[in-house]
Amino acid sequence: MKEQNSYTLSLCSLGLLSLMFLFWNAGSIPYVEVLFVLVLIIMLDLFPVRLPSGDQYSGGIIGVFILLLAYGIETALMALYVSTFLYYLKTSNWNIRKLARFRLLTTWGMYSICLLLCHILLMQLGTASLYIKTALGIVLFEMLNIFLIAGIRTTVGGSPFFENIHFKFKEILIPALLGIAVIPHFVHHLGTEGLFSETIYTSVFLFFILFFSREFLKQYTARKKASEEFVRLAEVKQEKDSQGHGNRIGVIMESFLDEISYSKSNRSELVMSAILHDIGKTLIPAHVFRKRGALSLTEEAEYRSHTEFGAQILFNITGEAKIADWIRYHHERFDGKGYPKGLKGKEIPYEARIITLCNELDHLMMRYEDDGYVASLLQEMAGKVLDPALAAGVEVSFVTSIRQALVFNREEPEEQPQGEEFQEDGLFIGGTSLIKYTPGISIEHALSRSLADQIAALADRSLNEQQTFYEIFKESGKTYEVHFYPESENVSIVLTDITPAVRYREKMHEDILHSYKGVIETLSHSKVDLCLNREEIEDHLGRFVGAIEVKEKSDVAASRNFVAEHCAERYDAKRIMHIKLAVSEGVTNLIKHAVGGRVSIYEKQGMVQIFITDRGSGIPLHELPKTILVSGYSSKRSLGKGFALMHASADRLLLHTYGKGTSLLLEFEAAPSSEQADAQSAEKKESQTAVSNPPATQP
Structure with missing residues (x-):
């Protein structure tokens, strides 16, 4: 992307000429009289108003028109130049050395043309109403500004001249209405004793609008950061190259959308979708990502399902079918050889093609440090994987600018540990x-x-x-x-x-479980039983009472109430509270780590059994002892702190976990009768008395 061409150089020259004009007429500017208005303009330019499209509107133009109507073009130019300079200084983090001088001069040139033509228009209107002058002046200024910016995007970025202009014209109504409401009233009080109070009034009015604009921006930023953090946590279980991938895609996407002058109306949704494009991978077992070597066909199909999972998640978040399709089809290829549907060319949604390009660019930049080589590889993919029209917009300078904005940690592949794989020596291969x-x-x-x-x-x-x-x-x-x-x-x-190897692995898994089973049973005083298979825990179940399916967060409360209704006539309020707490922790863990599950109620010899099952990836063997025995321990896939609460609330727990799910059985003994309760209370009281009054020691 080359900024300097005949068009931008002409604007830059106009900016220099207008600056010379301003210096020549600097003595005619009433600096003291316009100080309040100048401060107002600077503040509004440094904190712009957010428009519906996502563009930022500088409310400082209102102050500029006040000065243009009251003091002439020299004063208005001075205010506009000062505020624009400070705005560019702000974008360079207040570092004068990083100031984009060419862009600043070009912007000054644009504003000079707009302001000069507005000044000519106001002179022609003569004694017309201030309201008419204000409305026509601001509309002319904004229209000229839109056309001049479109010229820059066309000559620099190659985008169509009239792209999105109709949408921008609709937004001219906002500054026009603001100007009509403020400018005539303010100009009427210039030169009077009420100038200071009018400045305060105007500031409060504009900053009131500004406040809601800033709140909108803050919420958008918070949502974006929340998505980035969620994706970062989700990527932990994936391969190392994927960590940080979602956030990098978001940065690449924002820059690329500027390159192609993408419509502002869908920009925030598209950037958010790019960040979350691999969110479906959170529902794929971790071993698929960490496996050494190629995936089997079954594993490949499981991996490819992440696009459908991601589409479902994005649809649940946004309620927008088109956004779900952006995620669903981001692995389609332009030549029709992608998945999941094998769509070809423009059958693929435009936004999905953009996500595909940004996705491929990130992968290439992670692998190769030569920006020219990355750009050439991307062009080779045009017409095959990528949309040729989109790929044409990625030049070496763009790749370089992206790399400067991102940090790529390229790591050499780890050496494979020796002796860990099965050897073909007759022991493990049939x-x-x-x-x-x-x-x-x-x-x-x-x-x-x-x-x-x-x-x-x-x-x-x-x-x-x-x-x-x-x-x-x-x-x-x-x-x-x-x-x-x-x-x-x-x-x-x-x-x-490979039957011997599979049997050896199963035997080793069983031996480890046996060891853990004995340790856990001993240290928990037989309160926790680690079952070696699902049948063992199912054989322990009594008479089935009822069940409820669990899929989403709202099902936590539904499960809690479902169990409480059944136990209402069996236990007192305190005991029911403990049961509800245990169920709540178990179901919350299920939703966090699994696709779905079930909560069932059984009865056995007066005892209530709560059976919680899920279809997750199970708890890794090495996590089991810490999960069950270490208070407060939590990992990516463990019962975490919730297990301590379930352990304290239930009378007994049975647990079975493997690669395709976890089963947890909570048992609650029958409530004691009134006579038993009285006897237990008397025994407890007698014990406490004996401790507080020990017998005297004989000499």
């Missing part, structure tokens, strides 16, 4: 076979016909798509890892029996 598959010819191998047909179907797919992949198959107690390598007319299939 055997490997090489099969040559030709379409139309059945596979001859010691496999069932059903499994052979499944492998043949995938081999056909590998040959048609000319892609290498692998898949895991399970049949008759055996597990096979099957790799497909396409050639010109047939497919090489490498079939490995």
Whole structure:
């Protein structure tokens, strides 16, 4: 993006000429009389009003027109130049060395043209009403400003001249109405003793409008920062390259939308969607992201589902189907080879194509430090992955400016630990076979016909798509890892029996669980039981009473009330409060870490059982002892501090967790009868008396 061209250089020259004109006529400016108005202009320019499109409107133009009507063009130019200089100084963090001097002079040139033509118009109107002069003057100033800025965007950024101009024209109504309400009244009191009070009045009026504008901006900024933080936390479970990806995409998106002069009406929603575009990955098991090597077909399908999950989440947040589609289709390719629908070209929503470009640019910048090479790679993707028209807007200078705004931490891949993978030494591998598959010819191998047909179907797919992949198959107690390598007319299939390795892993998992089970049972005095399988915990259940599905935050209260209604006639208010607290903690944990679940009530020998199940990724083995035994411990996927509350409230807990879900059973003993309660109370009182009055020691 080259800022200096014949058009911008002409504006810059006009800015210099008008500055020389101002110095020449500096003696005719009544500095003392206009001091209050000048301060007002500066304040309004430093804190601009937010318009519906997201653009910022400088309320200082109202003060400039007051000076133009009352004192002439020299005074108005002086005020406009001072306020514009301070605004640019503010954008450079008050560092004069970083001041964008060329842009400042160009802006002065634009304002000089606008103000000069407005001055000519006001002179022609002569003795017309101040209200008419104000309205026509401001409308002319804003229209000229819109056209001049459009010229800059066209000559510098290459965007269409009339892009979004109709929307900007609608916004001229806002400054015109503000000007009509303030300027005539203020000009009428200039030169009178009431000038100071009128300045205060005008300031309060404008700052009242400004306040609501700033609140809008503050809420938008808070929402954006909340989204960035949420995405940052969600990215922790993903691969290292993904950490910070969402926030970087947001920065790239904001700059790129300026490059293509994207409409301000949807800009904030698109930037927010870009930040949250991978939010669906939070519902994908962590092992999919951290797995070494290629994903199997099943794992690949699971990974690709993140676009649909993300679309559902964004639809729930915004209620906008179009925003959900931006997320749903951000992995579509311009050539039609993307997912989930295989859309092609302009069938893909325009905003989804923009997210795709920003996404690819971030990945390339993470991998390569040469900005020219990054830009060339991006252009190679045009027409294949990316929209060519959008890719054409990314030049080397743009990549460089983005890199300056971001910090990319490129890390060398970690060395693989030695001795951790299973070795093919007869202990962990059952055997490997090489099969040559030709379409139309059945596979001859010691496999069932059903499994052979499944492998043949995938081999056909590998040959048609000319892609290498692998898949895991399970049949008759055996597990096979099957790799497909396409050639010109047939497919090489490498079939490995990994049943011994799977059994070894399962045995190791079971041994660890046995160890944890004994430790946890001993330290919890048999109050907490770690079940080795789901059947063990289900066999412990009594008579089914009822259940409620849990999917969203509002279901926490619904589950709590559901359990409380059942227990209302069984326990006193204090006991019910403890039960509700335990259920609330269990369900809250379920919603945080799983896609959905269920709360069920059972009865067994007068005891109430609350069975909470989810379909999450389970609690990692190494987290179990700390989760259950360490007070207040919490991790990315643990029961956290809530477990301590459940442990204190329930009489017994049974827990089973594995890679596809967690089951938690809370048991509450039957309430004691009145005679039992009286006996327990008397026993407790006698015990307390014995402690407070010990027998005398005999000599």
